[in-house]
Each structure stands twice: as structure tokens, then as C-alpha cells.
Amino acid sequence: MFGEVTLSLLKGFGITCEIFALTLLFALPLGLIISFGSMSKFKPLKWLCKVFVWCIRGTPLMLQMIVVYYGPGLVGQWAQGIEDPGVFITWFASWTVFDRFVAVLIAFVINYSCYFSEIYRGGIESIPVGQREAGQVLGMKKSQLFFKVTLLQVIKRILPPMSNEIITLVKDTSLARIIAVYEIIYAGERFIKAEGLIWPLFYTGAFYLIFCGILTLLFGYFEKKLDYFRG
Amino acid sequence: MAMLEVKDIHKKFGKISVLKGIDFELNKGEVVSIIGSSGSGKTTLLRCLTYLETAEKGTVYVDGNCVFDAASEKHVSAQEARKRQLNFGLVFQSFNLFPQYTVLDNVCLAPKLLAKDRPDYKANKKAILEEIEENAKKLIERVGMTSRINMYPCQLSGGQQQRVAIARALALNPKILCFDEPTSALDPELTGEVLKVIRSLKDGDCTMVIVTHEMHFAHEVSDKIIFMDEGVIAEQGGPDILDNPKSERLTAFLNAFSQ
Numbered sequence: 001m002f003g004e005v006t007l008s009l010l011k012g013f014g015i016t017c018e019i020f021a022l023t024l025l026f027a028l029p030l031g032l033i034i035s036f037g038s039m040s041k042f043k044p045l046k047w048l049c050k051v052f053v054w055c056i057r058g059t060p061l062m063l064q065m066i067v068v069y070y071g072p073g074l075v076g077q078w079a080q081g082i083e084d085p086g087v088f089i090t091w092f093a094s095w096t097v098f099d100r101f102v103a104v105l106i107a108f109v110i111n112y113s114c115y116f117s118e119i120y121r122g123g124i125e126s127i128p129v130g131q132r133e134a135g136q137v138l139g140m141k142k143s144q145l146f147f148k149v150t151l152l153q154v155i156k157r158i159l160p161p162m163s164n165e166i167i168t169l170v171k172d173t174s175l176a177r178i179i180a181v182y183e184i185i186y187a188g189e190r191f192i193k194a195e196g197l198i199w200p201l202f203y204t205g206a207f208y209l210i211f212c213g214i215l216t217l218l219f220g221y222f223e224k225k226l227d228y229f230r231g
Numbered sequence: 232m233a234m235l236e237v238k239d240i241h242k243k244f245g246k247i248s249v250l251k252g253i254d255f256e257l258n259k260g261e262v263v264s265i266i267g268s269s270g271s272g273k274t275t276l277l278r279c280l281t282y283l284e285t286a287e288k289g290t291v292y293v294d295g296n297c298v299f300d301a302a303s304e305k306h307v308s309a310q311e312a313r314k315r316q317l318n319f320g321l322v323f324q325s326f327n328l329f330p331q332y333t334v335l336d337n338v339c340l341a342p343k344l345l346a347k348d349r350p351d352y353k354a355n356k357k358a359i360l361e362e363i364e365e366n367a368k369k370l371i372e373r374v375g376m377t378s379r380i381n382m383y384p385c386q387l388s389g390g391q392q393q394r395v396a397i398a399r400a401l402a403l404n405p406k407i408l409c410f411d412e413p414t415s416a417l418d419p420e421l422t423g424e425v426l427k428v429i430r431s432l433k434d435g436d437c438t439m440v441i442v443t444h445e446m447h448f449a450h451e452v453s454d455k456i457i458f459m460d461e462g463v464i465a466e467q468g469g470p471d472i473l474d475n476p477k478s479e480r481l482t483a484f485l486n487a488f489s490q
């Protein structure tokens with residue numbers, strides 16, 4: 001029995017890891033773009049980004065997932081009711097019904113990139129202006145300033161809040177169960193209904209613990225690596 | 232011809248006029264010290280010269296070439312502005328070394344990045360980078376930091392950091408080197424080592440603009456003293472104006488200082 005449960009949980013855990021990895025892959029760069037937007041000198045862009053981040057951070061991830069998954073279907077239904085929907089609506093209604101997994105990913109990527117963007121912004125804004133000015137009088141271009149002067153200092157500063165957020169992400173993946181994506185909690189839960197066993201659900205905790213433990217060690221390692229300078 | 236000609240520089244922050252028409256000239260190899268009470272606009276003047284602020288009115292000529300003209304400033308491309316900026320070096324009160332780089336890399340970074348724009352960069356990359364490092368090592372030796380060349384800024388004292396900052400500014404070979412209170416953030420016993428370096432630069436024919444509160448040093452090292460008060464130059468002349476000030480305001484300033 002134990003072997004069977006482990007196998008089944010491992011399968012679910014594979015999906016968990018996939019959600020985790022793909023979310024990071026897309027949300028890390030997207031967050032940077034949003035953070036640049038919310039620091040932009042162009043006021044409309046700045047406010048657009050701020051309002052967007054407010055909406056996403058101000059509503060539950062679970063709700064966002066449901067909206068992404070069921071919302072497009074509702075648009076399709078509504079489009080069917082219209083006599084002459086026109087090209088745009090037809091087109092929109094035809095491609096926007098997402099696969100469950102894709103819906104989860106979209107919701108996670110949007111949600112996490114907003115959280116990341118705020119961490120990036122905090123990190124970038126905490127770098128003393130003197131650093132930028134020093135680079136400027138040395139004739140550096142804006143991009144050189146960012147990549148050669150600011151970036152590593154920002155990374156050093158945001159590592160602790162990032163590790164926090166990323167560890168939260170590991171556990172948030174369990175929300176995918178809401179729209180029946182077969183991640184590890186869902187896999188564990190199945191044994192309650194099918195076999196009357198509760199321990200497989202508890203057993204999932206071990207997977208999370210080990211995964212988060214590894215991440216903690218990894219972040220600790222990176223923080224140590226950047227220990228050689230202060231600032 | 233004058234190395235640096237500053238004409239009628241005006242700068243406002245919001246409604247407050249901080250610089251109300253600054254004019255001065257400086258010949259090649261000369262040192263000018265700018266003194267004045269807090270808030271008189273000394274830092275702002277240096278920041279206008281080094282493009283960290285944009286003056287609303289006025290012109291700056293270096294070596295006969297216009298490097299700043301408030302009237303046509305908007306039409307200058309970012310690239311051209313960076314090129315003009317390189318006429319000036321700036322040493323900050325708070326050093327502003329890049330913390331993640333060693334002493335050597337702090338000095339080399341900007342020249343290496345700048346070299347990428349050279350047309351022959353790809354062909355001679357190795358030789359160019361080596362030359363930059365050689366030059367950086369010489370500068371580091373000049374400021375007496377050779378023994379700490381591989382250390383990071385956080386491992387250095389304030390005085391040592393400031394000496395590295397001077398080497399870093401020199402690495403781009405600016406025509407005019409500006410200092411904004413280079414020793415104000417230092418303990419008195421560390422001030423001397425930085426002033427010694429600046430003094431040695433004077434012998435090396437550097438043209439320098441130094442904002443300072445070190446009156447003895449200003450007296451000794453300067454060819455010219457500018458006393459600023461409330462956004463204007465209240466008095467300027469040779470170092471002897473510190474002994475025999477003509478204006479009331481400078482007299483009052485020096486009296487307050489010697490107490």
C-alpha cells in the first residue's frame with residue numbers, strides 16, 4: 001500500500017513541481033517588467049501598473065484562478081447569445097477557453113509577478129542614489145548602470161524576501177486543486193474517498209517539507225555567496 | 232585660453248533660486264577652492280558642472296569647447312551628453328564606491344565599459360583591457376592603495392575608500408576633476424592622507440575644483456578661492472583673500488570659522 005501511495009503522490013508532486021517551476025520561469029522576468037512600469041516617469045503607465053498590482057494583490061489567488069478558468073467560457077456563452085457577434089468576439093470566444101493546467105499557470109504567473117514586482121521595486125529603490133550618480137559621472141549608459149552597478153546589489157537585498165515568497169509559492173500550488181488539477185494534495189485526498197485512508201494526505205506534508213528544505217538551503221547558499229560585499 | 236569657463240549659471244529647485252548667476256574661469260593646471268556656508272549652493276554648482284543637475288541658464292566651456300549651454304541643452308543626444316560629461320570627474324563626499332567590486336575593478340569598470348565603444352575594440356580586446364588594467368594599477372599606486380588592490384570597499388577605512396574614489400575618477404582622464412567636500416565624512420586623522428593625495432595631483436598638473444571646509448588646505452593648495460554666499464560668488468581672488476578678506480560676508484564667515 002505504502003509503495004502505491006508513494007507512487008501516486010509522486011505523480012501529483014510532479015505536477016506541483018511543474019506549476020512551481022513554470023510559474024517562476026515566467027513570473028520572475030514579468031515581475032521585473034511590471035516593476036519598471038511602476039517606477040516609470042510616464043504617469044499613465046505608472047498608475048496602470050500600480051492599479052493592476054493592487055487588484056492582483058488585493059484579491060485571493062484562488063479567486064483569480066477561478067476567473068481565468070471559468071471566465072472565458074462565460075464570454076463564449078454570452079457570445080453565442082449575440083445575433084451577430086462580429087469577428088473580434090468570435091475570435092476571442094474561440095481561443096480563450098483554457099486547459100485546466102494552463103489556467104492555473106496564467107493565474108499563478110500573473111499573481112506572483114505582481115508580488116515579485118513589488119519586491120524588485122523595493123530592492124531597486126533602496127539602492128542609494130549615489131551609486132547611480134557615481135556611474136553617471138563615469139559616463140555609463142543606463143543599461144550598463146543597471147547591469148554592472150545596480151543589479152547585483154539589488155539581488156543581494158531582495159534575496160531574503162524572495163526566498164520567502166518562493167517558499168510560499170511551493171505551498172500555494174496546492175490551490176490548483178480547486179479547479180481539479182491533479183497536484184499532490186489532490187492525489188492524497190483521493191485516497192480518502194477511494195480507500196478511506198487519511199494518512200496519505202498527511203504524508204504529502206513530507207514532500208512539501210523536503211522541497212522547502214532544499215529551497216531554504218539553496219537560498220542560504222546564495223546569500224552566503226553574496227556575503228563578500230556589504231551595501 | 233582658460234581651461235574652464237563658467238558663465239552666468241542659474242539653477243532653481245522649484246521656486247527657490249539656489250544659483251543666481253555664477254561666473255568664473257580657471258586655467259589649465261590651476262586649482263580653485265570653493266568655500267562658503269552650508270546651503271550656499273556649492274554642491275549644486277558642482278552637480279551642474281558634472282551634469283547631475285541641469286542649470287536653467289548659463290554656459291560652460293572646457294578648453295574652448297562648449298560643453299553645456301542651457302539654451303540648446305534639449306537638442307543634445309544622450310550619447311553626446313555622455314561624451315561631454317567625461318570632461319569632468321567627480322569625487323563625492325560619501326565616496327560612492329561600487330561595493331561589489333574590488334579596488335582594482337572599481338577603477339577599471341568605467342574605462343572597460345567605455346572601451347567597448349572603440350572601433351578597434353573587437354580586434355584588440357585583450358591588449359586594450361590589459362592597458363586599462365596597467366593604467367589602473369598605476370593610479371592605485373599613485374593614491375597609495377597598491378597593497379589593498381584586491382580588497383572590497385567594505386574592508387577599507389573611509390580615507391582609503393576616498394583615495395580609491397580619486398583613482399577611479401582619474402581613470403577616465405578627465406580634464407577637470409571636481410571634489411565635493413572630499414574629507415567631510417572622514418575622521419580628522421584620516422583627512423590628512425586624502426589631502427596629501429589631492430596635493431600630489433596638483434603637482435601632476437591636474438585642473439581641479441574643490442569644495443572644502445578645510446581652510447588651511449584651501450589656502451595652501453589653491454591658486455584661486457571662490458567664496459559663495461546665497462547662490463552668488465560674494466568674493467573671489469588668490470588665496471590671500473583668506474588672510475585679508477575684502478567683503479564683509481567673507482570676513483564674517485572666516486571669523487565664524489576660526490572660533
Ligand SMILES: Nc1ncnc2c1ncn2[C@@H]1O[C@H](COP(=O)(O)OP(=O)(O)OP(=O)(O)O)[C@@H](O)[C@H]1O
Pocket residue numbers: 244249267268269270271272273274275276
Ligand atoms: N534636489 C534638491 N531639491 C530641492 N532643493 C535642493 C536640492 N538640492 C539642494 N537644494 C537646496 O539648495 C540649496 C543649496 O544646496 P547645496 O547642497 O548646493 O549647498 P552646499 O553649499 O553644498 O551646502 P553644504 O556646505 O551643507 O554641503 C539648499 O538650500 C538646499 O536645500
Ligand SMILES: [Mg+2]
Pocket residue numbers: 273274275411412
Ligand atoms: Mg554640499
